Each structure stands twice: as C-alpha cells, then as structure tokens.
Amino acid sequence: MKRRTFLAGLAAVPFAGTLASCGLSGNTASNSSAGGQVTGEITFQTWSLKPKYTDYVNGVIDAFQKQHQGTTVKWVDQPADGYLAKVMADASAGSLPDVINVPPDLSFPLAKAGQLVDLDQALEEAKPEYLENAWQAFEIPGKGGCYGFPWYLNTGPVFYNKALFRDAGLDPEKPPTTFKELEEQALKLAQSKKIAMLGQTPTIADFGLYGVKVFENDKFTFNEPEGVEFVESYKRMYDAGALIPEALTQNYTGSGTKFMAQQTALSPGSAYDLGKFKTDAPSLYANIGITKPITNTGSANMFLHGVSVPKSSKNQATALAFGRFVTNAENQVKFAKLASIFPSTSKGGDDPYFTTEDGSDEARVRVAAAKQLKTAVNYTPVQFSDQMREALLQQLADAMLGKKSAKQALDDAVNECNRLLK
C-alpha cells in the first residue's frame, strides 16, 4: 500500500519547472494500429494526476484528437487511495477502461489473467521507441509478451545528512558507495553518537542492488548465500542500533519520514524528495548530501509506470494508438519537465534538460539520475506482490530480533513467496 503511495507520489509531484519546447517529435501517427481504424470513443484512466497535471493531460488528449479526427478520449483520473480497488473491481467485472495507467506489478496479475493486450503481437513496431529495460519491465519473465507501454521512469540518488555524519566523526564528503562501506559507517555512527543510519530493513530491490539473484527459473531465489550474507550484515547493524526500531515494521514512506525528521542519517530517494526536503525540512536541506545509489552491480534501481490496453476494450485500435501517443518521446519529455520524472523512450533522455547542469542541486540530481537510468534495472520482479512484500518484511523482522537465523528467515520468505506465485 505504502509503496503505491510512493509511486503515486511520483505521479503527484508538485514541480516549479516550466514547460519548455523540447524539439523532439513523436513518431506515432499511426492510423491503423492493431489492424483497426483509429476512431470512436475511448476512456483513459490515470493514477492521481489531477489537478496538478490537468492541463498537461488535456493538452495530450486534444493533440491526439486533432491528429485522429473522429476520436474522443474521455479522461478519468482516480486518486491514489483506492486505485487498486477500482482496478480490481473493473477487472473482476470485465469493464476496465480502454487505456489504463498501471505500474508493472499491477499489470502482471492482469496480464497473467489474460486481460491485457500483448504489445509484442499487436504493435511490435513500437518496441524500438522505448528503452529496452523499460520495455522489459512490462514483460512476463519466461513467457514473453509485453503488456504495457512504458511511461514515466524514476530512479534516485542516495541522500545523507552531512551534519550527522560530521557529528559522528565521519567524513561528510565520503558517504558509503558500497554495502561494505555502508555497514562500516553505520556501525561507527551508531557506536559513537547513537544515531541510526537506516530507517528500514532491505526491500527486494535492495537484494538486487546487493547482487543477489532475486528471481530465476520461475522461482524466487533470494535465499542464496549472498542473500544470507546481506541479511547478516543488516542484523549486525540492527544489533548495534544502526537501524531505528521502527525499521522492523516500516516501508519506504515511513523510512523517508524518519530521514526528514533527522532520526536517520541516510535514505534512498528521488528528485521529487529533494523538493520535499527544501519545503518541508529546510534544516535538513541545509545539510543534505547527495550521492550515487549504493549498488554492488553497477546498476541503479528503477521505478516505472506504464499504460496498458485491456483486451475487453471495444475500441482496441484507438486505445493502442492513444497509449502509444501518450508515451511517445515528445509527450514524455514535456511531462518529465513538469514533474520530477524521466522519459522511458529511447530518444527522450537526449533532451538537453536531462544532460546539462545549471549549477542547482535539482539539475545535478536530474542529470545524474538520467545518466543512471540508461543502465538502471527494475530489481523488483513483476511477480512480487504486496503479500510477498509483507512476508519478506515479517521474516526480516524475525531475523533482526534473533528469533530466526538469517538463512531460516530467508528460506521461509522464499517458500512463502513461491507458494504465493502459484
């Protein structure tokens, strides 16, 4: 739930940027997508984009309707709260909107149930327009097929509190860059000043960043020796007080709040968070340090949203054309300039906005993140459901409290996740 709030947070980013012309041209004026005529009425459902992006979305709809005379796009925006319930109710009733905004983990159960159009079959020619890693995020691993046009992406730096680092005798200009350094510095911080470095136990994406094979051959595999080693490192940090007590029950949002309250010294984040620190936590902002994501693989983590077309759509040709239009390079770059997000198209990232720094922190984070995204990986398998996330959190809590060994906790978590896969 909280993870969804985070994703919705990306969607609801207030941003002071200006809408500049981007010089990229979309290449999606197909009049015969999926072998049908692009005409008639469709419904487009977005995730919490009103009222911040009302003008932007209406502009995209107008442009599409102008380009394809005889089409009408009805826009429905659902608030983040209850989005899942709405999709669930519509999917159960077989009445999903024609074009629907979903992240990969939401598209997966719908695709698995045979409710979404396979873009690899319906619009194969669209594939080169998007970043390969973004397109792959909407595939069902091992089974092929792509079930959503990649839309906006995000990745982020790691933020740290320079003042807390300095107080504990750590060099504020040398934040941890590997998980080994993270443990060393976290222990020093906890032992010298009783300050916690982290606000949450590792997520499934953190296992991926550590280099653990999370999912292989249709099974979860994060209980391999590297995974155990990773959890044991966290256990040592927890015992030393380098994780706040709430870490055992907390998710990303809760952890971010603790970082804002300066109760933890380090937190992964996104460009959106930087703006939030500036307005909501000015004393933290004055001491904010920004560094690269901690990864053993060389690739950062990536979050993304997409738009899918349900098979139940009575106007699939128009829905597919619109889905492709919304996510084309031109529209994505315009959107990215309004919000602290990044385009998922192969051309979008070349815009000077994402490659040139102007000296501000925002631009520095933006350029670094855009560079990171070229090799970033969505480390969260699409199969990883809310129930699985909860199982992992609970087993890690037992490991931290010493109720189970790291190996036992991970074995139990993997068994539960594999049971839920069926």
Add this chain to the structure above:
Amino acid sequence: MTHKPYTPWLFLLPGLVVSLGFVIFPFLNMIVLSFTDASALGGGQFTGVDNFVRMAQDPKFWVAARNSLLYMVCVVPPLVLLPLLIAMLAQKIVPGIGIFRTAFFTPVIASAVVVGLIWTWLLDSRGLVNSVVEALGGARIPFLTDSTLLLVSSMIVTIWRGLGYYMVIYLSALANVPKDLLEAAMVDGAGPVRRFWSVTVPSLRPTMVLIAALSAVNGFRVFSEIYLLSGGSGGPGGASTTLVMLIQSVGRGLTGEVGYASALSLVLFVILLGLLLITLKLNRREDQL
C-alpha cells in the same frame, strides 16, 4: 382506509434491496467463495474444505486468533466498568459538565485514521511519551516496536475511543434507575458504594450485558487501531496481527487469495455468532433469576 396487499412491500423495498445487494448477497457469496481457491480476478475452483484445513495448519491464523481473543478479553472489562464510572460523574449537574461530557465523546466522532496518527506520534520511539520518559531519566519504551506492547498500546486506544460512546449509553440507562429505590436505600442507611452495588448495578445489568456484547464483538474484530499503530505491518514479524488484519492482508489487491480470505471471514463470523449467542443466553438466565 384500505390499501393494496403489496403496499407494505413497497415501503420495505428500498431497505430490502440495499440489504439483499450489500449484505445478504455478499454474505452468501463469501460462504461459497470460502470453499474455492478464488483469486481477485477469477472465480476459482471448488476445493472442498482445503481452506479450512490450511487454516488449521497456518501459524499466522493461530497467532491472529490468539491476539483477537486476548484483545477481547482485555478490553471488555474496562469498557464495561470505566464508562459507567464516567457516566455517573457526567450525570451530575455541575457548572462546566458539558465540557467534560464533550471531551469524553470527542474520540468517538474523531476519524479513526486521525486518532491512529496522533497516538502513533505520541508513542513513537522518539514521540512525546518517550521524550518525557527520557527527560525523566528513563529508557525509551518500545510501545510500537515490541509485539506485546503494541497490542497493549492498541488496547489503550480502543478503550479510550470507546469510553465516550458507552458513557452515552450508560447516561440514558442511569436516567431509568428507579429514584425511589435509591431513596429507600438511603433511608435504610446505605452509603454511596452500597447504593451503587445494590441498586444502580442491578438496575443497569441489561445495559452492562449489552455493552459487554458490543465491546466483545468490536474487540474481536479490531482492525484500525492495530493497523495504524503498526503502520499496516501487524507489528514486528506480524506477531501482533489480529484476525481482521489477517483477512485484509490475505485478500487484498489483485493478487489476493479471496477464497482463503473468505474462509477466514466465515470462521470469524462463526466465532462472533457464538459470542453473541452466549451473551444472549447469559442475559436470559439473568432475567429468569
């Protein structure tokens, strides 16, 4: 004045439609689904009593059932007694009593989410309560990060929220306590405590049974307090999960196991029905004595 035979049904129709559509049908559907492996996106296959066998072997179910039972046992006595004492104070006509009554009733009308957030801020490891404890030289108390203390904290919130509601019920019942009996007891030399135990409590017994039944059902079905205080996690390792939280956790989302969640709901329904029947029987026995 005469009317057509179907006229009463017309008056009943709106209520019947709502009950059938939103209570009876979902309830019957839940019973059917509890014998299937249905997911959120599919009707599922009939699996007989598999869900119930799984439940019997599921440690999470037993932890949740134990917590719900413990919750009920711990919150019922304070919720039967404390509102009565408050109602006895609140029924006095003294200056400023309105403020007192309003203060006790405010938590009832406050949003559960707001209440949960306020208590989370109070009981957090760096919250107000722990700041005071630390300032007084004590060690921080893990109200929200220890599974037992999390349950206790949640019970305190439930009791605090329930005081005002049950106080109002007691206030109306106290108005019906026969004044002549109280006066007769006073004439016979009974003090306030004796009058309370020998006159007030026997007169309020049906109300007390009603409140015990209501608070027991609400205690067993607790969700929002524990959900909010634990950030939706059910405490470290899920050790503070209650039955309703487990149902929500199992059945939510597109990946939810609706069949198993329905089976859990059916068991919860049977337990609550049993509780109500016991209360009813006790009440009848009291009436016969």
